[in-house]
Amino acid sequence: MTVFVITGASDGIGAEMARQLARTHGAQAALVLAARNQAKLEEVAQQCRAAGAKAEAVMTDVAQEAQCRALVDKAVQAFGRIDALVNNAGVSAQALLSDVRAQDLHWYEDLMRVNFWGAVWCTHAALPHLKESRGNIVAVSSLAGLVGVPGRTAYSATKFAMNGFFEALRAELKHAGVSVTLAYPGVVATQIRYRGYNARGEAAGSSGLKEEGAMSVEECSRRIIAGMVARKREVVMTAKGKLGRFMKLLAPGVVENIALAALKDEVKPH
Incomplete structure (x- = not known):
């Protein structure tokens, strides 16, 4: 049995990762799903159980x-071990500092x-168990972190x-048999940007990014899982992302212009 702990698992990438792991691992998967919305979390857990996996819904605010x-x-009490921790919980924000x-x-x-x-x-708490299982840590970052x-x-x-934390941790765990995979999604067809903060710290209700060509949540989740299973150091989701990280060393001004072009006209700085 492989025990996965996934934060931010009530919808979006976290929920889809849970469903995909349940389908591919079946009865060999035990999923501990964490988020603040208990009702939505239990719905995802039921979907995972229907696919044959074991699943526990644990209402959790990772800000505490x-x-x-x-x-x-609770994960260790329920299943006796932890094999993978997916740090996926996150909140978005769109606001000019001014x-x-x-x-x-x-x-x-x-x-x-x-x-x-x-x-x-979450990582500090799970680390002794992950060392024991020689498991996996996944950190779902963003191209906005590159x-x-x-x-x-x-x-x-x-x-x-x-990124800095998990890159350093990866080096610390190099000889412990624990892999650290950083995932860098671009624009994904989820609701995270719509629920994120605006300048006043309120729910934005809209995205400031152009949404054309957004990656499906299914494809994004599939790539993160593949990277975790292969124990990859990084999963950079888009060609622009791969190019941008190198271009910012060679032509940082060009990368800034590309980043500005990704914003909707109404939210660009003037």
């Missing part, structure tokens, strides 16, 4: 350290607690922080 540690404890009022700037810190600290706390995207100063900062 105690809940991250409780999630890991549009954020001083009294609203606190949501930058809130975003960091979810996107960065949530992954740190190239700073205008209008996404807060979001890019959280993902750059995540």
Whole structure:
């Protein structure tokens, strides 16, 4: 039996990864699904059970350290081990820094607690168990963590922080048999950007990015799982992403223009 712990599993990439793992592993999969929405989480767990897998829904707010540690404890209590931790929970944001009022700037810190600290706390709690199983850690980052995207100063900062943490951790675990896979999705057809923060720290209700050619959540999830199974260091989702990370060393101004071009006209800085 392989035990997977997946955060942000109530919808989007996390939910689809759970369903795909349930279908491919069947009765050999035990899924511990974490998110804040218990009803949606239980719905995904039922779908996984229908595919033959074992599944537990654990309501978790990864912005709370105690809940991250409780999630890991419950996974071990239920199944006795952890083979893979998928740090997928995240919140998006779209706002020009100049549009954020001083009294609203606190949501930058809130975003960091979810996107960065949530992954740190879950990983720290699960690490002894992952070392024992010589398992896998997956961190779902973003292309905005490879190239700073205008209008996404807060979001890019959280993902750059995540990248630095997991790159360093990968080196620390080099001889422990634990793999660390960083996944870098581009624009994926999920609701994350619509629920993310606007300049006032409220739900944006819309995306500031051009959505044409968005990758399906099924394809994105498939690529992350393939990278995890192959113990790849990185999974960069798009050709633009692969090109951009090298181009920013050679022609950073060009990369900035490409990033600006990805924004809708109404949210571009003027």
